[in-house]
Amino acid sequence: MxxxxxxxxxxxxxxxxxxxxxxxxxxxxxxxxxxxxxxxxxxxxxxxxxxxxxxxxxxxxxxxxxxxxxxxxxxxxxxxxxxxxxxxxGSAARLVMQALGNHQASAEELDEIRNLLNNLEKDR
Amino acid sequence: MxxxxxxxxxxxxxxxxxxxxxxxxxxxxxxxxxxxxxxxxxxxxxxxxxxxxxxxxxxxxxxxxxxxxxxxxxxxxxxxxxxxxxxxxGSAARLVMQALGNHQASAEELDEIRNLLNNLEKDR
DNA sequence: TTTTATCTACGAAATTTTTCGTAATTAAAT
DNA sequence: ATTTAATTACGAAAAATTTCGTAGATAAAA
Missing domain, CATH: 1.10.10.10 (Winged helix-like DNA-binding domain superfamily/Winged helix DNA-binding domain)
Incomplete structure (x- = not known):
């Protein structure tokens, strides 16, 4: 849709x-x-x-x-x-970095993101 | 502006x-x-x-x-x-995670992001 | 020099999105 | 029972965005 x-x-x-x-x-x-x-x-x-x-x-x-x-x-x-x-x-990485730079994120959220990163690298 | x-x-x-x-x-x-x-x-x-x-x-x-x-x-x-x-x-973390999930990012980009994460936690 | 092509300025049409007024209906309050 | 308030449907105005046609000017080509 x-x-x-x-x-x-x-x-x-x-x-x-x-x-x-x-x-x-x-x-x-x-x-x-x-x-x-x-x-x-x-x-x-x-x-x-x-x-x-x-x-x-x-x-x-x-x-x-x-x-x-x-x-x-x-x-x-x-x-x-x-x-x-x-x-x-088209660059998602650029967006991600700017988003993390601009905005407040909690320690928990940062951890979650880090986990996601690890998984992404593993699946590569 | x-x-x-x-x-x-x-x-x-x-x-x-x-x-x-x-x-x-x-x-x-x-x-x-x-x-x-x-x-x-x-x-x-x-x-x-x-x-x-x-x-x-x-x-x-x-x-x-x-x-x-x-x-x-x-x-x-x-x-x-x-x-x-x-x-x-309003949740930048949610956006970041979805962005990383949807889109392809190179190993170098992922490293950059990881560095950024580390710095963010240090400054906390 | 004359013709042809390219460019700007400008107004306005077309499209998309947002806003609102009005009429008709139904429910609630008096 | 009557009045008041709230709701939907609907059309159309208003606003914002995008598109285009035309006229006039300038440069390039013939």
Whole structure:
């Protein structure tokens, strides 16, 4: 499937991935903490996402309940591939290094990454 | 400076970063290998980027020569920050791991990354 | 010199994404 | 029972991005 959600769509997906199936109201409340936008804007976005197959919904109750229909990791992989390509000229290593340089990561996370590195070298 | 080049703009920046100051013609020839678009489209894009301050240009010769005015690393940092935020919910570690999992990296690159990890833990 | 090709500037069309207003419906509150 | 509030559907406006056509200028070729 050709997945490339827009930025707005991604905000919604992030919420649904972490909070599970939710109503437009819930999503909107959350988005409202960050940005200014009317309720119908969020509604419309989610309806479009539903048409596109990004979300599924239950119409049991009057307030429809939406859930992400695309997987978190699949979607992120697609986004990452594109991003590595367009923003880092295809070099994942460059991206990784800049990411580690810019951002804070906990000791545990660093350990995890180190393990991953070891496995990658082993499988070579 | 508030840098968030669009995807098309990024393609052009990538070229200029790697090839140095170039004419619209050169950039266009390159882009044409990838996608369909008329010459004036590329021209217009670069003119807009010039207005925005993303590019500078010399008008010495009839064919203007454009160069990136924003730095590669600065721009990439900005893009990466935003990307970590929107696509990976703020977790750089998650991004790093997925990037390493998805993409091929050479042994040398893996070593570089390992060194970086060591330094990060030392400075903690 | 005349013609042909190339380039810039510019406006505007086309496309994509985001935003909102309105009407109709349903549920809840009074 | 009536009113008030919340919800969906829908169209369309607004904004941002991308694309292109045309006119005018300059250089190169014939």
């Amino acid at each position: 050709n997945l490339k959600p827009t930025d707005s769509e991604l905000e919604i997906l992030n919420y649904l991935w972490s909070e599970g199936p939710s109503t437009v109201r819930q999503v909107h409340e959350y988005l409202a903490t960050t940005k200014e936008a009317g309720y119908t804007t969020t509604l419309k976005l989610m309806q479009i996402m539903h048409e596109k197959g990004l979300l599924e919904r239950s119409e049991e109750s009057r307030s429809h309940v939406y859930a992400a229909k695309v997987s978190e990791t699949e979607t992120r992989r697609g986004l990452l591939d594109r991003f590595v390509e367009t923003a880092f000229g | 508030n840098l968030k080049p669009t995807d098309s703009e990024l393609e052009i920046l990538n070229y200029l970063w790697s090839e140095g100051p170039s004419t619209v013609r050169q950039v266009h020839e390159y882009l044409a290998t990838t996608k369909e678009a008329g010459y004036t489209t590329t021209l217009k894009l670069m003119q807009i980027m010039h207005e925005k301050g993303l590019l500078e240009r010399s008008e010495e010769s009839r064919s203007h020569v454009y160069a990136a005015k924003v730095s590669e690393t600065e721009t990439r940092r900005g893009l990466l920050d935003r990307f970590v935020e929107t696509a990976f919910g």
